[in-house]
Amino acid sequence: MRELPFIMVAPNGASRTKSDHPALPMTIGEIAETAAACLQAGAGAIHAHVRDDAGRHVLDAALYLEATEAVRHATDGGMLFQMTTEAVGRYSPAEQQAVVRAVEPEAVSIALKEMLPDASGEKEARRFYAWAREADIAVQHILYDPPEVQRFADLLKAGTIPGDSHQVLFPLGRYTKGQESDPLALVPFIEALDTTGLRNCCDWAVCAFGVGETRSLTTALAFGGKARVGFENSLWHVDGSTAQDNADRVRRIAAIAALLGIARG
Numbered sequence: 001m002r003e004l005p006f007i008m009v010a011p012n013g014a015s016r017t018k019s020d021h022p023a024l025p026m027t028i029g030e031i032a033e034t035a036a037a038c039l040q041a042g043a044g045a046i047h048a049h050v051r052d053d054a055g056r057h058v059l060d061a062a063l064y065l066e067a068t069e070a071v072r073h074a075t076d077g078g079m080l081f082q083m084t085t086e087a088v089g090r091y092s093p094a095e096q097q098a099v100v101r102a103v104e105p106e107a108v109s110i111a112l113k114e115m116l117p118d119a120s121g122e123k124e125a126r127r128f129y130a131w132a133r134e135a136d137i138a139v140q141h142i143l144y145d146p147p148e149v150q151r152f153a154d155l156l157k158a159g160t161i162p163g164d165s166h167q168v169l170f171p172l173g174r175y176t177k178g179q180e181s182d183p184l185a186l187v188p189f190i191e192a193l194d195t196t197g198l199r200n201c202c203d204w205a206v207c208a209f210g211v212g213e214t215r216s217l218t219t220a221l222a223f224g225g226k227a228r229v230g231f232e233n234s235l236w237h238v239d240g241s242t243a244q245d246n247a248d249r250v251r252r253i254a255a256i257a258a259l260l261g262i263a264r265g
Contacts, residue, residue: 002080002106002138004167004203005044006226006262007253009034011246012049013232014057014088023245024231026051028063032070035079037247038230042254045080046071047109047228059091061102068105082107082140087114093121097128100137107138109169112148116155126160133162140167140205144174149192156198165201169228172208172216181208183219190223207233213249214238218256229253 011025011034018024025034028050035046048071050063068081083105085096093115100108116125132139141161143149152168155161170189172181186206193199205226208216213234217227230246243249 004107004138004140004205004226005080006221006257007043007250008045008047008080008082008205008226008228009038009043009246009250010047010207010228010230010232011035011038012051012230014049014084014086016231017055021231021235021242025246026055028067028070031067032074034246035071035081036074037245038250039075039079041247041250042257043079043229043250045082045107047082047084047230047232049084049086049232057086057088059085059095059099061099064099064103064105068103080107080138081105082109082138084108085110085115087111093117093125097124100128100132104135105137107140108132109140109142111142111144112152112155113144116160122160129161138167140169142169142171143189144171146188146192149189149198150196153196153198165203166198167203167205169205169207170225171233172206172212174209180210181212181216183212183216186216186219186223186225209233211236211238211240214252214256217253218260221253221257221260221262227253227257 016024025031031048048067049057050067052058064083071079071081096115143152172185173179205228206217206220207228217229221227229249235242237243237252
């Protein structure tokens with residue numbers, strides 16, 4: 001399973017459009033152009049959502065395969081493409097699993113609470129996670145709050161999610177209008193990693209919201225984590241000014257990583 005780079009760009013998300021920022025990529029061509037610019041700015045991976053002709057977030061295998069190839073071509077294979085299974089209240093666990101099986105991506109992000117909302121889906125989830133492991137797909141598990149870290153640990157112990165090394169993402173906040181992240185929100189997640197004994201087997205990253213994104217990602221990098229930055233969660237620099245584009249945000253975080261002595265990659 002390929003290790004995630006220290007900086008991943010999330011350039012569009014499921015809900016923002018060009019009315020939020022004209023440089024937000026909506027089409028596959030725009031996503032590929034953004035990937036190339038962000039690679040040069042210091043990101044080693046892209047977490048991308050694909051949109052239908054009306055600009056709506058969709059879990060569409062054909063579109064994801066096209067986007068993967070477009071990014072690979074635009075970056076000469078230099079950027080990891082991570083697809084998402086975000087449900088946005090429309091897609092079931094079975095539909096999420098189906099699109100991943102159809103694409104067989106190099107990497108995918110999956111919210112634990114969406115893929116396995118309760119114990120009733122554990123049998124199918126176990127089969128899916130075992131298949132993903134066998135297919136060498138880098139699954140990044142999104143854990144929205146510290147109690148989910150314990151649930152994740154329990155699922156590992158039960159064998160529902162196999163393997164001895166894992167990728168997890170901690171969102172510091174929620175996808176709500178006006179959300180501002182607080183770097184101190186990271187502390188309970190780190191404590192949960194230690195309490196559950198998962199720190200040594202989890203490659204962890206953080207995403208954050210609003211003007212607080214920069215401070216939150218700086219804190220994560222300083223504590224040994226990784227950063228997911230971009231217009232999905234924030235359009236702003238730490239001083240409140242609006243970024244020119246996604247590469248502008250990546251460049252700021254890459255500069256911070258360099259100051260912390262973190263090598264690109």
